[in-house]
Amino acid sequence: MAKKEHENNDEFRPNGTIAILVIFVITTILIWGTIYMILISRGSTI
Amino acid sequence: MSAQPMHIHPYERNWMVFSAVMLVLFATAVSVAAFGMGIQVPAPEQRVDPRIVATDPNSPWSNPGLREVSPGKYDAYILAHAIPVWEYLPKEITVPAGSSVSFYVTSSDVQHGFKIQDTNANFMVIPGQVSKLTIKFNKPGTYNYICTEYCGSGHGIMYGAIIVTP
Amino acid sequence: MKQYQLSTGEKKFIGSHLLVAILALSVGSLFGPLQAFEHAGWDIYPYIKPLIKSYYQGLTVHGVLNALVWTTFFIMGFLTFNVMFGLKRPLKNPTLNKVGFWLMVVGVVAAAIPILANQATVLFTFYPPLKANWAFYLGLTLVVVGSWVEGWGLFMTYFAWRKENPKELTPFIAFASLVTALLWQICTIGVATEILTMLLPWSLGLIAGVDPQLARTYFWFTGHPLVYFWILPAYISWYAMLPKQAGNGKMFSDSLARLSFWIFLVLSTPLGFHHQYVDPGIPPVWKFIHSMLTFSVFFPSMMTAFTVIASLEHAGRKNGGKGTFAWIGKLNWSDPSVAAQLLAGILFFFGGIGGLANASYNVNLVLHNTAFIPGHFHLTVATAVTLSFMGISYWLLPYLTGKKLWMPKLAVAQAWIWFVGMIIFSNAMHVLGLLGAPRRVPLGLAPYVPPEWNSRLFQVGVGGAILFVSGACYLTVMLMTALSKETVKEEVEVPVAESMQDLALTPVWLDRWAPWIYGALALIVLVYGPVLFDLIKNIALTSPGFRVW
Numbered sequence: 001m002a003k004k005e006h007e008n009n010d011e012f013r014p015n016g017t018i019a020i021l022v023i024f025v026i027t028t029i030l031i032w033g034t035i036y037m038i039l040i041s042r043g044s045t046i
Numbered sequence: 047m048s049a050q051p052m053h054i055h056p057y058e059r060n061w062m063v064f065s066a067v068m069l070v071l072f073a074t075a076v077s078v079a080a081f082g083m084g085i086q087v088p089a090p091e092q093r094v095d096p097r098i099v100a101t102d103p104n105s106p107w108s109n110p111g112l113r114e115v116s117p118g119k120y121d122a123y124i125l126a127h128a129i130p131v132w133e134y135l136p137k138e139i140t141v142p143a144g145s146s147v148s149f150y151v152t153s154s155d156v157q158h159g160f161k162i163q164d165t166n167a168n169f170m171v172i173p174g175q176v177s178k179l180t181i182k183f184n185k186p187g188t189y190n191y192i193c194t195e196y197c198g199s200g201h202g203i204m205y206g207a208i209i210v211t212p
Numbered sequence: 213m214k215q216y217q218l219s220t221g222e223k224k225f226i227g228s229h230l231l232v233a234i235l236a237l238s239v240g241s242l243f244g245p246l247q248a249f250e251h252a253g254w255d256i257y258p259y260i261k262p263l264i265k266s267y268y269q270g271l272t273v274h275g276v277l278n279a280l281v282w283t284t285f286f287i288m289g290f291l292t293f294n295v296m297f298g299l300k301r302p303l304k305n306p307t308l309n310k311v312g313f314w315l316m317v318v319g320v321v322a323a324a325i326p327i328l329a330n331q332a333t334v335l336f337t338f339y340p341p342l343k344a345n346w347a348f349y350l351g352l353t354l355v356v357v358g359s360w361v362e363g364w365g366l367f368m369t370y371f372a373w374r375k376e377n378p379k380e381l382t383p384f385i386a387f388a389s390l391v392t393a394l395l396w397q398i399c400t401i402g403v404a405t406e407i408l409t410m411l412l413p414w415s416l417g418l419i420a421g422v423d424p425q426l427a428r429t430y431f432w433f434t435g436h437p438l439v440y441f442w443i444l445p446a447y448i449s450w451y452a453m454l455p456k457q458a459g460n461g462k463m464f465s466d467s468l469a470r471l472s473f474w475i476f477l478v479l480s481t482p483l484g485f486h487h488q489y490v491d492p493g494i495p496p497v498w499k500f501i502h503s504m505l506t507f508s509v510f511f512p513s514m515m516t517a518f519t520v521i522a523s524l525e526h527a528g529r530k531n532g533g534k535g536t537f538a539w540i541g542k543l544n545w546s547d548p549s550v551a552a553q554l555l556a557g558i559l560f561f562f563g564g565i566g567g568l569a570n571a572s573y574n575v576n577l578v579l580h581n582t583a584f585i586p587g588h589f590h591l592t593v594a595t596a597v598t599l600s601f602m603g604i605s606y607w608l609l610p611y612l613t614g615k616k617l618w619m620p621k622l623a624v625a626q627a628w629i630w631f632v633g634m635i636i637f638s639n640a641m642h643v644l645g646l647l648g649a650p651r652r653v654p655l656g657l658a659p660y661v662p663p664e665w666n667s668r669l670f671q672v673g674v675g676g677a678i679l680f681v682s683g684a685c686y687l688t689v690m691l692m693t694a695l696s697k698e699t700v701k702e703e704v705e706v707p708v709a710e711s712m713q714d715l716a717l718t719p720v721w722l723d724r725w726a727p728w729i730y731g732a733l734a735l736i737v738l739v740y741g742p743v744l745f746d747l748i749k750n751i752a753l754t755s756p757g758f759r760v761w
Contacts, residue, residue: 008053008713008717009055012526014525016525016536016537016539018057019536021061024517025064028564028565032072035569035575035578035646036075039166039574040085042578043182044086044180045084045085045167045179048720050717055464055465061515062518065511065514069508072568072572079574080500087577093750097754129760156760157428159580161650166578168582170428170491173754175425175493178492194581195339195652196268196337198761199760200760202655205660
């Protein structure tokens with residue numbers, strides 16, 4: 001069984017995961033931002 | 047199971063903080079548009095009886111169309127219906143560029159939608175309720191208003207137009 | 213170590229869920245390409261008129277069978293499997309679960325008859341005052357009630373297990389399945405109220421009219437958590453099964469996975485107004501509150517993205533993958549179950565982005581009821597969910613039948629074809645929506661289509677055709693596997709990933725049910741109560757029914 005009393009996930013460094021998620025966030029901001037700009041350019045509704 | 051606090055990997059902790067910040071930024075942008083720039087969603091306006099809304103002489107929708115309330119400001123009463131045919135009344139509205147038009151739209155039968163192309167006017171039309179938004183038309187041209195909710199076989203042919211003259 | 217085994221009878225029971233699900237998907241998917249072709253201007257409906265009267269009847273069949281029947285049956289079967297396998301015990305009261313299953317089957321038949329007779333062409337949202345034949349509403353009620361009864365059977369099984377194992381942490385796949393079943397019980401109160409207090413008595417002639425705004429509000433009480441009912445079973449597989457299949461990876465964070473399921477339970481119902489931002493009868497302040505809660509429920513999905521990808525990275529590195537991205541290529545892409553779920557997950561990124569835009573309060577003014585919406589939900593329910601379920605069935609069917617999967621290479625190709633077809637279809641639909649094209653319209657025939665939509669409409673048709681090919685491949689693989697004489701040599705292994713964290717470290721409060729349930733109910737009362745109270749107080753049953761199809 002495990003040598004340490006409690007095994008944890010600290011030793012695993014998921015650098016690829018961070019890279020993928022950064023790409024995801026940039027894409028999200030770009031797409032969401034584009035739609036938001038369409039909204040803003042069309043102006044007030046009240 | 048443990049009575050200890052939850053262990054979170056440092057990468058994941060950072061990601062959670064970062065996600066929360068991103069969501070707060072989106073929420074802020076939305077709030078600025080809503081409360082700072084007046085880009086709002088419809089609010090409860092008025093309840094009507096859909097059975098008589100198109101026929102009762104006291105109902106503005108018995109005589110749908112455009113009313114000028116002050117120079118450059120209009121109220122447009124629009125009736126959406128599927129019976130006898132799928133259409134909006136009136137089918138066409140003409141206003142000069144620079145006009146601000148408040149749309150009051152209701153239905154005398156099933157649910158419809160109302161979306162004016164290239165503007166922020168896009169809302170549900172629900173029998174018994176009146177939907178209202180106000181749009182300023184600066185650029186001359188033809189703006190179609192189309193039905194965006196399934197209302198029977200003629201849903202796809204249901205539209206009208208706003209003509210903005212120079 | 214030998215895995216816990218289900219009995220033949222139990223496998224048959226799960227298998228019958230799968231059978232109904234796949235039958236529904238087969239029929240429902242026949243109409244998918246027809247909708248897409250209408251967009252491109254290829255009108256096939258006149259040729260099938262004796263059978264199906266209109267585009268909208270076809271669209272109703274497509275929506276009801278694919279979004280409601282395929283999903284619900286697959287999910288109830290999968291959750292039942294997970295509870296038994298996870299808890300390593302049979303159902304406490306198998307008869308109860310069988311009763312639930314048969315109620316659902318009777319419900320589907322009852323709803324299908326009026327749909328096929330063109331007496332219920334109301335689409336899968338059935339907004340009144342479009343009025344379907346009463347059997348349609350009764351059928352839907354039976355499906356929901358049947359799924360409740362099956363859910364009760366799962367909870368009783370859990371209670372029995374808990375009595376036998378008072379100190380043990382609930383195994384993850386059972387835990388997550390029970391939370392999903394519970395979420396469904398809570399959120400379906402909305403649609404049940406809509407049907408039982410308004411639509412059913414109205415369709416039977418007992419009341420003269422309905423209140424369409426109130427009906428919509430009940431509907432969307434269920435309508436958004438419904439999408440979590442769809443996606444959470446896929447999450448269960450992505451969290452706890454896919455890392456194992458992809459390369460013997462371990463689940464990165466057991467505690468956070470559990471926490472995200474609890475957040476889903478608490479937050480997925482009290483935000484239904486984000487489907488009603490542009491409804492006239494709901495005060496904007498409540499719509500705004502629901503929009504903030506919607507942003508909050510995005511958070512556990514972000515957590516899920518991290519844990520799932522990190523677990524996959526673990527698998528990829530175990531397979532010898534190096535570099536920042538190169539490990540992705542080392543996942544077991546040749547396993548159709550893995551390929552389907554990975555591709556489903558990739559497209560879910562874009563589904564999530566679109567969903568965030570839809571949910572962003574006034575941003576919805578740009579998107580509401582445009583083609584963007586079906587573009588969006590074909591990435592979520594029709595890909596993240598459906599393609600994942602297809603992937604799951606690539607190991608589940610062999611497990612249940614003992615038959616070898618027929619032509620795994622075709623199954624891998626099927627997943628890729630779906631992926632490509634969906635990119636073409638869904639991208640075109642999103643763009644059309646941004647250009648202003650409405651949903652639920654055979655745009656090839658609409659009088660107001662500007663020329664700049666045409667190339668995109670063509671792509672919708674092409675995408676639909678490719679998806680149809682993929683659907684046909686899926687059914688062929690399923691059918692040939694079921695009919696095959698070739699059996700598997702050993703028992704098919706159920707893929708369950710181990711936890712990377714010692715489970716002894718999972719905090720005890722993540723296995724306590726009451727606080728989360730109270731929290732969920734309290735939040736619902738808080739953010740739905742005032743608006744529903746007002747709508748019910750001012751109820752106006754003034755809309756008679758219309759049959760305008």
